[in-house]
Amino acid sequence: MSSERISDAELTIMEILWERAPLTATDVAARLPDDRDWSLPTVKTLLSRLLTKAAVEHRADGRRFLYSPLIDREDYVSHESKRLVDRLFGGRFMPLVAHLAEQEKLSDADISEIERLLREMKS
Amino acid sequence: MSSERISDAELTIMEILWERAPLTATDVAARLPDDRDWSLPTVKTLLSRLLTKAAVEHRADGRRFLYSPLIDREDYVSHESKRLVDRLFGGRFMPLVAHLAEQEKLSDADISEIERLLREMKS
DNA sequence: AATCTCCGACTACAGATGTAGTCGATTCGA
DNA sequence: TCGAATCGACTACATCTGTAGTCGGAGATT
Numbered sequence: 172m173s174s175e176r177i178s179d180a181e182l183t184i185m186e187i188l189w190e191r192a193p194l195t196a197t198d199v200a201a202r203l204p205d206d207r208d209w210s211l212p213t214v215k216t217l218l219s220r221l222l223t224k225a226a227v228e229h230r231a232d233g234r235r236f237l238y239s240p241l242i243d244r245e246d247y248v249s250h251e252s253k254r255l256v257d258r259l260f261g262g263r264f265m266p267l268v269a270h271l272a273e274q275e276k277l278s279d280a281d282i283s284e285i286e287r288l289l290r291e292m293k294s
Numbered sequence: 295m296s297s298e299r300i301s302d303a304e305l306t307i308m309e310i311l312w313e314r315a316p317l318t319a320t321d322v323a324a325r326l327p328d329d330r331d332w333s334l335p336t337v338k339t340l341l342s343r344l345l346t347k348a349a350v351e352h353r354a355d356g357r358r359f360l361y362s363p364l365i366d367r368e369d370y371v372s373h374e375s376k377r378l379v380d381r382l383f384g385g386r387f388m389p390l391v392a393h394l395a396e397q398e399k400l401s402d403a404d405i406s407e408i409e410r411l412l413r414e415m416k417s
Numbered sequence: 418a419a420t421c422t423c424c425g426a427c428t429a430c431a432g433a434t435g436t437a438g439t440c441g442a443t444t445c446g447a
Numbered sequence: 448t449c450g451a452a453t454c455g456a457c458t459a460c461a462t463c464t465g466t467a468g469t470c471g472g473a474g475a476t477t
Binding site for chain 2: 433435436437438439442443444
């Protein structure tokens with residue numbers, strides 16, 4: 172909800188918390204993906220920025236904090252998708268889908284899979 | 295191509311040049327959308343940043359410069375779309391479609407359209 | 418109790434971004 | 448020809464972002 176943008180680095184932290192929460196700062200640092208080899212202070216900085224952005228909350232546990240996401244991944248994903256679509260496709264989702272479908276080399280199997288999914292959706 | 299990211303403000307300039315080029319800085323400023331009421335110096339700053347990012351080029355015309363885009367809108371759109379899909383959907387196309395369909399961002403008509411598109415691709 | 422260790426808070430700092438101002442040179446209009 | 452308008456170059460500056468360091472205090476260890 173909060174319209175503060177979440178940066179790339181911050182998103183890395185959010186993904187960790189979305190997968191499992193609550194976690195301490197140290198726990199979060201331990202779960203960083205391999206390509207994000209950050210120091211603990213860095214993780215703490217990012218967590219505190221996420222706190223001020225109201226994207227996560229923390230609860231005291233002894234003298235540590237346990238962090239949990241405050242915003243839903245689904246909501247975030249929707250928000251960012253909409254942002255891209257607004258910026259690049261005049262606000263319409265279809266052109267994005269069409270564009271990606273054209274770009275992507277989908278195998279026949281992929282296509283069948285998507286077709287199946289769509290059929291299910293069309294209820 | 296050039297992997298330098300184009301910022302939001304810079305994108306506004308690119309859109310103007312994609313629609314019509316070459317243009318002088320003053321021309322660009324004159325074509326700003328209503329919600330971007332920037333001063334001429336601002337436009338010039340953005341143009342020069344785009345120059346160093348090799349996103350536009352300029353050619354002297356008397357004592358002015360005529361600016362033209364160096365990167366294709368299609369390429370940019372592809373790049374940014376892929377970035378979104380990578381960041382939020384693990385690089386896979388189907389989860390995006392599923393997400394959009396679930397959020398009801400896609401109408402039944404859209405879905406039929408996608409199906410048609412897929413059928414065509416399956417050649 | 419003295420020390421060590423770990424925590425959160427605060428500070429740091431370079432680069433990117435949004436937004437604009439100044440200034441010397443040039444050209445155009447009178 | 449002389450001032451006015453205009454141009455590009457350079458400078459400015461607050462905020463955000465990526466990345467990390469320092470420090471005082473609370474707990475744990477001996």
